[in-house]
Amino acid sequence: MTAQTPDTLQTTWAPRMLSVLRIVSALIFFAHGTQKILGFPASDMNPAAFSLPWIAGMLELFGGALLIVGFQTRPVAFVLSGLMAVAYWMAHAPRSPFPALNGGDAAILYCFVFLYFVFSGPGSWSVDALLKRKSSAA
Numbered sequence: 001m002t003a004q005t006p007d008t009l010q011t012t013w014a015p016r017m018l019s020v021l022r023i024v025s026a027l028i029f030f031a032h033g034t035q036k037i038l039g040f041p042a043s044d045m046n047p048a049a050f051s052l053p054w055i056a057g058m059l060e061l062f063g064g065a066l067l068i069v070g071f072q073t074r075p076v077a078f079v080l081s082g083l084m085a086v087a088y089w090m091a092h093a094p095r096s097p098f099p100a101l102n103g104g105d106a107a108i109l110y111c112f113v114f115l116y117f118v119f120s121g122p123g124s125w126s127v128d129a130l131l132k133r134k135s136s137a138a
Contacts, residue, residue, distance in 0.1 A: 019070065019123030025113050026067035029080070033061025052090075059083050067117070070126020077117035084111035 004012070034040050036047055036057025047053035059080060066076045084107045092104025099105040122128045 015124035018120055019125035021113070022070060022073070022117060022122055022126070023068055025110070026064050029060055029110060030064030030068060033057050033064050037061050056083060056087060070122035070128050073122035073126060073128050074118050077114040081111050081114035081118065084114065
């Protein structure tokens with residue numbers, strides 16, 4: 001077994017840890033969609049069909065699922081980043097200019113993590129990476 005140098009460690013693990021970041025953040029985001037649309041975990045949220053909260057819930061549910069598996073990561077992440085920017089400015093910023101007080105810190109974090117995925121891609125553990133490997137092998 002060869003020793004891992006910092007360069008080989010980064011080359012090997014950076015794409016994997018990018019996948020871990022994508023999967024974990026998407027799982028948590030997906031849970032917001034299941035709460036709004038599927039009522040799980042149980043809450044008092046029950047948005048009317050085609051209302052803004054319902055549309056947000058559908059994007060969280062389906063966009064989160066696509067990000068979990070890493071399919072069409074860049075365009076999905078772009079849409080979800082925009083969703084979180086709109087959510088922050090419409091729902092949180094009017095309450096207070098301070099994210100820690102207006103409850104918008106998660107929306108800001110999701111916005112920028114998803115924006116990062118637009119540029120970084122999904123990482124090595126993703127459907128996108130699998131499809132890329134298959135197309136380059138053909």
